Amino acid sequence: MRDRGPGLADATRGRLLFGGDYNPEQWPPDVWPDDVRLMRQAGVNLATVGVFAWAALEPAPGEYDFAWLDTVLELLHEAGIGVALATPTASPPPWLGHRHPGTLPQGPDGVRRHYGSRMHYCPSAPEYRRAALAVTEALAARYAHHPALRLWHIGNEFGTVCLCDRCAERFRGWLRARYGDLDVLNEAWGTSVWSQRYSQWSQLIPPRTVQYIGNPQQDLDFQRFSDDLLRECFIAERDAVRAFGPHVPVTTNFMDFYRPVDGWRWAAAEDFVSLDTYPDPNDPRAPMLGAMSKDVMRSLGAGPWLLMEQSPGAASWRPVSTPKRPGLHRLWSLQAVARGADGVLQFQWRASRQGLERAHGAMVPHAGPDSRVFRETCALGAELAALSDVEGLLGAPVPADVAIVLDWDAWRAAELPHQPHDGFRYTDRLTDYYEPLWRANITCDFARAGGDLGRYRLVLVPNLYQVSTAAAADLAAYVAGGGTLVLGPFSGVADPEERIYTGGWPGPLRDLVGVRVEEHWPLPDGEPVEVESDELGPFTAATWAEWAESTGADVVARARGGPLDGRPLVLRNRFGAGTAWYVATLPSAGGLARLLARVCADTGVRPVLDGLAPGVEAVRRGPVVFLLDHGTGRVEVRVDGAIPD
Amino acid sequence: MRDRGPGLADATRGRLLFGGDYNPEQWPPDVWPDDVRLMRQAGVNLATVGVFAWAALEPAPGEYDFAWLDTVLELLHEAGIGVALATPTASPPPWLGHRHPGTLPQGPDGVRRHYGSRMHYCPSAPEYRRAALAVTEALAARYAHHPALRLWHIGNEFGTVCLCDRCAERFRGWLRARYGDLDVLNEAWGTSVWSQRYSQWSQLIPPRTVQYIGNPQQDLDFQRFSDDLLRECFIAERDAVRAFGPHVPVTTNFMDFYRPVDGWRWAAAEDFVSLDTYPDPNDPRAPMLGAMSKDVMRSLGAGPWLLMEQSPGAASWRPVSTPKRPGLHRLWSLQAVARGADGVLQFQWRASRQGLERAHGAMVPHAGPDSRVFRETCALGAELAALSDVEGLLGAPVPADVAIVLDWDAWRAAELPHQPHDGFRYTDRLTDYYEPLWRANITCDFARAGGDLGRYRLVLVPNLYQVSTAAAADLAAYVAGGGTLVLGPFSGVADPEERIYTGGWPGPLRDLVGVRVEEHWPLPDGEPVEVESDELGPFTAATWAEWAESTGADVVARARGGPLDGRPLVLRNRFGAGTAWYVATLPSAGGLARLLARVCADTGVRPVLDGLAPGVEAVRRGPVVFLLDHGTGRVEVRVDGAIPD
């Protein structure tokens, strides 16, 4: 976040935002007044306009048509509805790809991805970049001071990857900037393995189709490069709109748990962060996953954030796109507010009659306003309006004593090909730890691996496969200063150049946890390890274990039976004024819940409310404690006295 | 069908046809007399010749060799065996693709499909079209009046799709012809979604590889175009052979349930229809699927049809190619005659020693004539000869009071990507309704969605995802006139341009059924909905349900429990002089059987025979009632008195 400059408060202006993506270009103009009338009926105060309007705004190269958008913005403004204006650059018109085939992205196999869908642009292509910037500037020039304008929405769900020759050229430039010298790159990429040493910069290419499997550091650097390249696109458009109106906050919309885009780095370039969130209504874990995704947003943005997209009904891209049952959309919307959102927007306002998203839910569904969904839309609008009146809620923080470390480098590297267990998914590791705390109504933040963690009683590091010595030092300092840390397995394995640490793992974190791991011991499906522990009771663990030894830590749990019989699997180490746990396996849900309950008890971490029925979620935000019942039966909640802060 | 001109009767000449594909070019000439001797022994009266003989007929460009074919036709004719002469255009010789690489088809990724297999032609390539027409005309010129010639067999199992630049050009022409104006196309394709608006015709391309997923209407139109393009190839060859001998009937061979080829439109261009049918002997549903496929053929051709290919043993292309058990081939052959076939041909006469189909069954298997299979071949030949003597059987119709609507547009559109449930298969919906009637020995026709259905007591519409207002009016007229109709779910959703109907579904069929559906409610696997009904008793339903309300219909069954609790799932509406049911879900087999039994009872629809043991199929054709026992045990059938017509 910029220290100075506009923020989400400049968009909310004191009211929780409510509304959604509005694509008037899909409808004849006589529908527009009806749209605005229904928006007012539903309590909508923000409409996101223009996300996929490039072809409508620039029907032919350089020929702009803003008349329709002038009308739409005027209609909205007259009705008191604010506008999130999007740069339409996520989907260029066919004329661009037809005139400049080099703007179409290429896959690893060299096959061009054609227009006729979306995201069909090469982020390196100068013709794309020029055209994208031109339409952005034209929009900004015209609307930067439009009274309806509340915020800029740059592009959409950035994530396009291209491996064409021009991206190869840009990649080489990125590598030169990172490594300076070709010898340094050769060393960092480990090109002495398999005779891959590069003798000229011009030999370097993206990870295209190979005979076997490619270099892992090439893969990782290309992920980093692609992320940087997209962020460069974002920043170019951000700066273009700022140039015309620096008072308007700028954001772009993240997706749930999305590896290609490093949330920490992107958040630092935005005025506030936004989330597109689509938990699967058929997934019993959806309430937890939704809570976690929202907590991640609050943490990335270090404060209030905007729920930019969710579906009032089905998401159209699932194999089975079941709608939300009655009340579910309200429930998940309130979960967003509880967890720090200052606005709840949907994709989209009126269901598209055509195109690939015609089966996607909408605030005004195909059935029209006389429908369950539109009635729930109106009720939600009214409820958010009422909540906007609660003093101290809007903009309020969500207190948390626990932080979970989330690190994109660890994530990307842990999931490279040919790691010891290809079923080891980084986000599963996060939910391993998040879920028991969520069930216990203990609120968590997410945090970077490095930096000051001193404000947390407890820091959980479910996995930190890659770790720099600097980040290791920060974690050690946190514990030494009295903090408590729990470190999960397959951590401290590699440095940021994906060089394996030698001498035992978790590498630079060994002293902190008082453990030395000699071998990773992935477990095949159906062959769990039995764990015995006086403190925690017996439990099983699956997927992963390690051949570890204590170099000072107390052994809390050991393997029983099998090749690891008797070896320590959970250890606790006093370090300075604090305590560091090491969990060398993936305990069952019950086992990990007991372990975390113990750690929370030790550190004085408390739930928002105790003794709630299963499925009832409690979150405090500012003056409000939200109680969210995710079950479908009736539940009774008794609160005696005041709820503790 | 043409009103005038030759038909299947000109090929049968009063005898059920029996024989199969005969590829003498795979064998030395000294085998041919032995072939003919064995054919006579087996009662063969028709041999299909030349399907894959292009390279033998035209070994080098423009150099024809008909000598061997002259000999073969003479040998057959001398033995009294008729000939189905094929145009060999389904598999061009390597010299064509080598000399003109542009005749090799391209996939969505631009990769050419090479020769060395079959179907390796681009149907747009002028070089292919010219060469195919030339060999066709040379054949027709030479053999159109050959006394052995009974029918022309054009190409083989049409279905090739190509996305090359020349197909792109043809596609643009097809689109211009369909839409006339680019604005009309943009509107029909919904290009305002995702900024896909085309500003010049030259920008339009086939659905090639894209970054995400392509435009559904582009996909659908390309399916329609590819179908038309192939039919254009068929018609060009048809007209070429007719020019030389208008007295000879012309057909091409369909496949079981094949989406790329719209049977109604193709049948209209043929003199009679033919079927290649390969039910899996390991599939317990094969007898039902075979019956249905045959009923489809009878319906497409509006009368007798020809079974062009089936295997006397295994089909070689299955993962597990189990042969037919003793007697099974006879059983399925008689099923064809019972259901309207005037001939039973096999692929193929003598098993190929080489090539990809060397493990495919044949009338003369690898083991030779001293074999179970050849003995069964001879017995079948004798039995068909005896049946040919049954007066009134050959050419007779198969009476049916029930029609099931089969619609290729609905099929293709319902299975586009990103529909609400990607496990919703159109042909499964057909079998949902066909199977209980087949089990009850109630004979069904298939029918187009539009047109006059007045001759049926009952019309079943298992699905009509896409429906035009004209077809909707025809269905309404049928019911208004006293008919009974049952409409299945996910119907009346889109118009023929794949625009979703607004205001509630089934769109233009809403008044007919007295129902308004607000939301589609696909169900994940393992989560059925419970249905309760006083009339039908309780049952479960899976995969699909809907949030519906009656706008006038009686509610016959409702959901119990879950988010749809209490909502109507089966409804019955009086409409004019008739009745329309709406089934908003996919009932279990038992539930749907009870519903259909009820509807049949209401409409006076009766089985061919009542009270037969399970697995015994009864079909009336002309004067004969066929009783086909699909079980492997013994079964007793008692018939008291005459079988009712």
Added chain:
Amino acid sequence: MRDRGPGLADATRGRLLFGGDYNPEQWPPDVWPDDVRLMRQAGVNLATVGVFAWAALEPAPGEYDFAWLDTVLELLHEAGIGVALATPTASPPPWLGHRHPGTLPQGPDGVRRHYGSRMHYCPSAPEYRRAALAVTEALAARYAHHPALRLWHIGNEFGTVCLCDRCAERFRGWLRARYGDLDVLNEAWGTSVWSQRYSQWSQLIPPRTVQYIGNPQQDLDFQRFSDDLLRECFIAERDAVRAFGPHVPVTTNFMDFYRPVDGWRWAAAEDFVSLDTYPDPNDPRAPMLGAMSKDVMRSLGAGPWLLMEQSPGAASWRPVSTPKRPGLHRLWSLQAVARGADGVLQFQWRASRQGLERAHGAMVPHAGPDSRVFRETCALGAELAALSDVEGLLGAPVPADVAIVLDWDAWRAAELPHQPHDGFRYTDRLTDYYEPLWRANITCDFARAGGDLGRYRLVLVPNLYQVSTAAAADLAAYVAGGGTLVLGPFSGVADPEERIYTGGWPGPLRDLVGVRVEEHWPLPDGEPVEVESDELGPFTAATWAEWAESTGADVVARARGGPLDGRPLVLRNRFGAGTAWYVATLPSAGGLARLLARVCADTGVRPVLDGLAPGVEAVRRGPVVFLLDHGTGRVEVRVDGAIPD
């Protein structure tokens, strides 16, 4: 094997070899002395150097750098450690592919496989061949007489396949050499099927992407061609190193059960054979598969062989790469010595910190020498040193009375597309027969289908899908001379040009077994056939059965129930002075074990030791009987008196 010339004994020089791949180019020079010190500590006497060192040896085209390798070889030599010097040609440096893109291989789709991995070379590319030969000659010129040199290791795990235009040209040359005349090729390829007749040599291409599925004989010939082409690469390098030092034995490393490389033909071109073997520690069948792979090596080499690679820990390329439990590496190493290996090498000496194999086990793991794995390394070194002192062990043969026929043509052809059962895997057929004998501690050799088998009491032919008349005659002569043979199903089906034998199967083996098979009867999963037999007791069989009749053989077992009810499935035929069994199905493990026990009893085939506990493997080699306990519990072995030879 060459009759004269060096052999493995010239490499072992009286000691079992112990060591592994050593890649000093991955480490700074100051690590090298430590490597050598640790090697001495571990008892290492051979280091494989240079396998992937091309880029280090030739950093730029034509610029060689041998200084580092001089140093390494000197260090090793000073420590008394021998060297297996590799030609580094399995992984060209990036400069080769960058300068000559034509050296990068192409897939069937025409997509180039890029550098950045390994095996990225087209074996036809003259630029690759020239550069590979040049670096090989430079190495040989410099080191052929180096005192540390024990053997040449050519390339690595040959197996690259390319379908580029230059390979197409070479393929045409290979076809001309094989068939001479285009008509002969057309006949052999069965191009009369599907109109594939070639009219010019220039039309012939590799099996590139096709619309449906390609010609099976084209596929098979391309497999044979690719094998020959790679062997040509091998031989070129072999001859190059021999030219500089004919006294040094030459090998290349095979992989476990690898279809692309015909072991019999390659072994004939090597001085001795070597194996890279990676059984999965999580696979309960690994001990048996390991034993079989080792027996194959001994048989291919007709004597002692070298275990070139195995992992002391995990193999990094599995989905779940679990390390070996304590003791397992020792166990499998001793299994190799017991089954004829005169050396036990590992991949690799020191774990790579980078690259795709960074999670692969090593003799010195990432944890360093203070580790379980390094301690086991040292113990194994000491144990092998002690075994080297056992008189008569090194170089000794492993006696076997049973041979299993292993035939690459049958393997490749039986697994072509569109065979009757695509789950019929040739290697499964080998283990069907190998496993019960291995469990019974009966040692087996493997043998070619043709040639003299007279030294075996029993010959097992689990499958011989393709068989030449010459091989059939050899097998018949073996039985006629008093031998016993067991032939499995789906045998004698096709000749070496993949033409199906007519008149009944097993084709030219029909008289030998006294059986005529009319039809193959593959069985779907979950539908076994019941078999009854007075001699063997009842058993079930799955996946495959046949419609067979005896033409003279005694029927030992018959199907009960189902379509094959009463048909013979196991038959025994007296033929000359011997006996031939035919097993027309795939019996359950128990059924086949009883059958083989019966055959062994009949032929006097005896186990090495009788009555051992399950999981204990006994193998005799020279003066030693190895007892290998594959279980994890305690087991007691009592031997009364001497163990019979």
